[in-house]
Amino acid sequence: MGKMVKLTCVQLLMVACFQGTLITMSSAELPYDFYSSSCPKAEETIRNVVYNLTDANPSIAAALIRLHFHDCFAMGCDASILLDSSSANPQPEKSAIPLAGYDAVDKIKAAVEAVCPGTVSCADILAFAARDSVGKSAGFSYNVRSGRRDGNLSKASSVFTNMPSPFFGIDDLVASFTRKGLNIDDLVALSGAHSIGVAHCSGFTNRLYPEVDTTMDAAYAADLKKTCPEPVRGAPDPVVNNSGVAPTTLSNQFFKNAIARRVLFTSDAALLTSDDTRAKVEQNAADSLLWKVRFAASMVKMGNIEVLTGTNGQVRKSCRAVNT
Ligand code: HEM
Ligand SMILES: *[C@@H]1O[C@H](CO)[C@@H](O)[C@H](O)[C@H]1NC(C)=O
Ligand SMILES: *[C@@H]1O[C@H](CO)[C@@H](O)[C@H](O)[C@H]1NC(C)=O
Numbered sequence: 001m002g003k004m005v006k007l008t009c010v011q012l013l014m015v016a017c018f019q020g021t022l023i024t025m026s027s028a029e030l031p032y033d034f035y036s037s038s039c040p041k042a043e044e045t046i047r048n049v050v051y052n053l054t055d056a057n058p059s060i061a062a063a064l065i066r067l068h069f070h071d072c073f074a075m076g077c078d079a080s081i082l083l084d085s086s087s088a089n090p091q092p093e094k095s096a097i098p099l100a101g102y103d104a105v106d107k108i109k110a111a112v113e114a115v116c117p118g119t120v121s122c123a124d125i126l127a128f129a130a131r132d133s134v135g136k137s138a139g140f141s142y143n144v145r146s147g148r149r150d151g152n153l154s155k156a157s158s159v160f161t162n163m164p165s166p167f168f169g170i171d172d173l174v175a176s177f178t179r180k181g182l183n184i185d186d187l188v189a190l191s192g193a194h195s196i197g198v199a200h201c202s203g204f205t206n207r208l209y210p211e212v213d214t215t216m217d218a219a220y221a222a223d224l225k226k227t228c229p230e231p232v233r234g235a236p237d238p239v240v241n242n243s244g245v246a247p248t249t250l251s252n253q254f255f256k257n258a259i260a261r262r263v264l265f266t267s268d269a270a271l272l273t274s275d276d277t278r279a280k281v282e283q284n285a286a287d288s289l290l291w292k293v294r295f296a297a298s299m300v301k302m303g304n305i306e307v308l309t310g311t312n313g314q315v316r317k318s319c320r321a322v323n324t
């Protein structure tokens with residue numbers, strides 16, 4: 001990574017930094033350097049493993065960013081997404097929606113345990129790993145708050161009630177983010193994550209069949225139909241890239257795609273259907289630095305959702321199971 005840009009309040013727009021200040025006043029205060037004495041090598045260790053893993057397989061960056069998002073939206077950023085099914089809890093969050101990146105988290109956790117056993121929570125590992133995945137895939141970085149603790153509870157039902165659906169229109173999207181303390185700035189900025197990674201056809205064939213959605217570019221739809229035939233029960237569900245342009249580079253390309261009507265989901269296209277979200281899509285498309293500032297601020301804000309601190313929760317030994 002030749003020239004990594006570190007976004008700070010000094011160099012960046014007051015609006016984003018002010019937003020950051022508001023968040024910390026309204027929710028549990030997480031510091032920026034929780035492990036500075038207990039595990040000074042924590043962040044460096046996590047970064048090294050994430051960089052190594054994503055060098056070998058760039059799709060891991062998308063997976064780690066999405067894991068942090070899902071963790072935070074379903075029962076707070078408490079690593080509940082990482083708990084495996086057990087006899088005590090047969091239907092944890094991860095049984096609800098298939099996600100990638102769990103093996104990568106195991107590798108990161110193993111490296112962190114090797115330098116500081118029992119010290120760094122899995123919830124913080126997800127937040128740092130998402131940040132480092134942004135560093136790798138977008139070339140900019142930001143400071144991440146830490147001190148989250150890992151929860152014991154993980155329920156598939158919480159995924160169904162808290163995760164926004166790709167079939168949502170703008171009102172449901174806004175409502176879903178508002179319930180988590182996030183606003184339309186956050187909704188639009190974070191949607192930029194759909195410049196990387198992949199999606200299964202089943203998430204957007206509603207826009208291809210029986211007729212092509214008129215809000216989708218016809219040539220793009222024709223292209224997608226080549227990979228995604230009309231859905232038939234039991235048939236395979238292939239994947240396509242979220243972005244037709246530079247699909248492993250996290251950038252404001254998503255917003256350019258949205259304006260060109262070349263995004264996959266009903267929920268992506270919905271960002272153009274209200275005046276205020278459309279205005280932000282246009283700003284983010286036109287100004288890459290502005291989007292980066294907003295994205296970083298919104299990731300920090302998302303990482304504060306319903307966190308466990310102090311003596312609540314625990315620091316898990318294995319990210320896949322509560323300590324016994
Ligand atoms: C606004 C509401 C959102 C909806 C409805 C949504 C929905 C989806 C869906 C359906 C997929 C494809 C999954 C698959 O078929 O395997 C996806 C992929 C992805 N989403 Fe979102 N998402 C939203 C917001 C976010 C946010 C806030 C982030 C992160 C900041 C994010 C990051 C990603 C990434 C990185 C992928 C690609 C994952 C991979 O390739 O492993 N999404 N999203
Ligand atoms: C990352 O990869 C390099 C080169 O393969 C290796 O020397 C280093 O030990 C790895 N670091 C981690 C933390 O895995
Ligand atoms: C998806 O992106 C990868 C990486 O850039 C590329 O190799 C692949 O051909 C793309 N797939 C499609 C269907 O365009």
Ligand SMILES: *[C@@H]1O[C@H](CO)[C@@H](O)[C@H](O)[C@H]1NC(C)=O
Nearest residue numbers: 151152153313314322323324
């Ligand atoms: C979480 O699990 C740990 C270890 O099993 C236990 O000590 C603790 O009381 C549990 N906390 C809650 C709130 O269930």
